[in-house]
Amino acid sequence: MSVDFNTFTTLNTYVLLATGNINLTGTNSITTNTFPANYAAGGTIGGSGSLTGGILNEGDKTTALSQLDTLSTNLDNLYLAGSVTILSTPISSQTLTPGIYTCEPSFTLSGGVTLTLNGAGTYIFASGLEGTEITLSGTINLINGAVLTDVYWCIRPASSSTMALAGTGLKGIFIQNSDNPSYTLNISSGVEVDGVVYSSNGANLNATSTTFNSETLCFLRNTLLLTNTGYKPIQDISVGDLVLSYGPISESQIISHSKPLFTPVTWIQSFKPSFRNSSTMPIHFQKDSLGPNIPQKDLWLSPFHGIFVDGKMTQAQQFINGTTITQDFDLEEVEYFHFETEEHCAVDAQGVKSETFINVNYAIRNLPSLNDASTSQKESIMT
Numbered sequence: 001m002s003v004d005f006n007t008f009t010t011l012n013t014y015v016l017l018a019t020g021n022i023n024l025t026g027t028n029s030i031t032t033n034t035f036p037a038n039y040a041a042g043g044t045i046g047g048s049g050s051l052t053g054g055i056l057n058e059g060d061k062t063t064a065l066s067q068l069d070t071l072s073t074n075l076d077n078l079y080l081a082g083s084v085t086i087l088s089t090p091i092s093s094q095t096l097t098p099g100i101y102t103c104e105p106s107f108t109l110s111g112g113v114t115l116t117l118n119g120a121g122t123y124i125f126a127s128g129l130e131g132t133e134i135t136l137s138g139t140i141n142l143i144n145g146a147v148l149t150d151v152y153w154c155i156r157p158a159s160s161s162t163m164a165l166a167g168t169g170l171k172g173i174f175i176q177n178s179d180n181p182s183y184t185l186n187i188s189s190g191v192e193v194d195g196v197v198y199s200s201n202g203a204n205l206n207a208t209s210t211t212f213n214s215e216t217l218c219f220l221r222n223t224l225l226l227t228n229t230g231y232k233p234i235q236d237i238s239v240g241d242l243v244l245s246y247g248p249i250s251e252s253q254i255i256s257h258s259k260p261l262f263t264p265v266t267w268i269q270s271f272k273p274s275f276r277n278s279s280t281m282p283i284h285f286q287k288d289s290l291g292p293n294i295p296q297k298d299l300w301l302s303p304f305h306g307i308f309v310d311g312k313m314t315q316a317q318q319f320i321n322g323t324t325i326t327q328d329f330d331l332e333e334v335e336y337f338h339f340e341t342e343e344h345c346a347v348d349a350q351g352v353k354s355e356t357f358i359n360v361n362y363a364i365r366n367l368p369s370l371n372d373a374s375t376s377q378k379e380s381i382m383t
Contacts, residue, residue, distance in 0.1 A: 003074045003122065005149040005173060006276045010060050011067035011198075012149075013279055014038040015212050016051075018199040019065055020181060023047040026189060026209030030054030037279065040064065041205075049208070068200050072177040075154055079126050087125065090115065097121070098150075102128035109138040111167065120145030123172075126154045127161040134161070139169035148172050148195045149274040155183070157201065165210075168192045176203050218338030218357060219349060220282050220300040221270075226348035228262045234337045238371035241265045246353055248343040254308060254353070267357070267369050268339040279303060281329050283316040285352070289324035296351040300328065302336055308346055308353035340365075 005012055015030055016022065016039035023046065030037055030053035038057035042065060045051070057064075079100055087101040093114040098121025109115055115138065117123055123146070127134060134153065142148060151172035155161045157179045165174060166188040174197045176185035181202035187193070189209040197212070199205040224231040228242040237243070242262035247254045273280040282300040289295070290309055301307065303317035319325045338357040346353045 003071065003078060003152075005071070008067045008071055009277055010063040011071065012196075012275050012277055013060070014040065014057070014064050014198075015054060015196050016040075016198075016205070016207075017061075017064055017068060017196075018042065018203070018205040019068075020184075020199060020202050020204040021046070022051075023204055023206045024049035024051055025207070026050075027052070028207050028210045028212075030212045038064075042202075043204070051207075054212075065200070068175075068198055072154070072157070072175060072200050075124060075126070075152055075175070076156055076177070078122075079124060079154075079156065082124075084128075086128075096123070098123055098146075100124045100126070102126055103132060103134050104128070105132050106135075107132065108135045109140075109167070111137040113138040114141055114169075115139070116141040116143060117146040117151060118144050120147070121150060123151045124154065125152065127156050127163075132161040133164070135164045135166060136170055137166040139167060140171045141169075142171055147274045151195075155185075162186065164188065165191050165193060165197070169194075171195055174198065175200065176205070177201055178203060218302055218305060218336050219354070220302075221335045221337060223299065223301075223337070224297075224350050231350070234268075234339070235270070236371075237265055237268055237337075237339060239265055239267060239369045240372065243339075243341065244348045245341065245343070246346040246348070248345045249306075249313065249355055253311060253313065254346045263341050263343070263345065266340050266342060267365070268337065269365075269367050269370055270335055270337045272333070272335050276329075276334075278317075278327065280334070281327055282331065282334060283320065284326050284328040285316075285319070286324040289321075290319070290352065294351050295349070299350045299352060300331075301349075301354070303327070306355040307349075308355075313355060 019042040021043035022041040026049045028051045037054045039054050040061040082100040084100050084102050088104050089108050095116040095118050097119050148171045153174045155163050155176045155178050157177050162183050164186045171194045176199040184204045185199045187207040187210045192211045194213050219234050223234045226244040245261050245263040247256040285299040287297050301316040305316045306313040340357045344358040
């Protein structure tokens with residue numbers, strides 16, 4: 001038996017889901033324009049705090065909770081049938097390969113300790129003995145093909161155990177599945193989670209001033225951007241390169257320059273999404289689908305990417321018409337690039353006015369740029 005999170009096509013659109021209550025303290029946020037972005041609770045969502053960002057999706061909640069039960073059962077069956085390695089509390093950083101691990105009682109990944117997961121495959125970290133407490137305060141790194149949708153941290157049904165998230169570099173799928181609903185999943189103040197957090201079997205989920213960072217999307221590889229030297233593939237763009245700016249963006253509208261300017265790129269990065277669903281797979285705009293020569297050639301953008309038609313910024317997914325603009329689920333490999341300019345502005349992507357990256361506490365913005373050129377000038381278009 002194997003488990004593939006991408007096959008749970010409703011569940012994997014939820015970043016936060018509980019069969020019991022979601023109790024909020026302080027200001028919690030789901031980073032805007034991330035996926036998955038849905039959240040819901042079988043009970044109530046309340047407490048003294050708040051939750052901003054994301055989408056309260058009650059319509060798909062029943063299906064998502066059913067899929068959560070199935071996922072939890074599949075993970076437990078894998079644990080029971082597989083070869084299990086005992087994982088002791090690490091006193092220093094260590095590297096693990098794919099496998100099934102049972103966490104010793106009072107397992108703690110301490111702050112300052114990094115757990116590096118090396119290689120493609122499934123990683124299951126589960127509570128073993130009754131009363132096991134899993135506390136994650138350190139950092140989880142993924143390298144050489146390891147992806148967060150293959151990393152599961154689970155409290156098993158048969159154990160009256162708790163899970164506490166207390167770090168700022170936590171990656172994976174975190175599930176509280178104890179048969180005893182009084183055992184909750186607790187997220188401490190200031191935690192940043194890259195992944196999803198679920199609580200099943202009637203348990204509550206408690207979050208305090210937590211940031212849920214999934215992944216932010218942008219331009220697909222090979223998208224052509226207009227620069228001062230002509231159109232250039234996005235993967236060849238470097239920090240300092242000059243791209244055409246129609247003007248800064250404010251309240252979903254372009255504040256147009258008196259004439260377009262070339263403005264420098266200040267940061268660029270790429271990533272391959274962990275999920276394959278309607279929130280991640282690109283929107284395919286055929287040539288001329290938005291008007292004559294707009295786009296100039298077929299263009300693929302992430303679903304939530306903002307483009308400008310008739311002066312108003314609209315998400316790419318809202319243009320789907322089933323014929324000339326469709327969502328492309330057939331691409332075997334998807335790699336997105338996003339880049340930042342001095343101002344959040346509208347640039348030219350194959351003739352389509354498209355937004356640049358805007359940093360709203362995205363974890364990926366902490367990564368260094370892929371490319372770095374020395375140019376730092378800004379030039380006006382010659383007319």
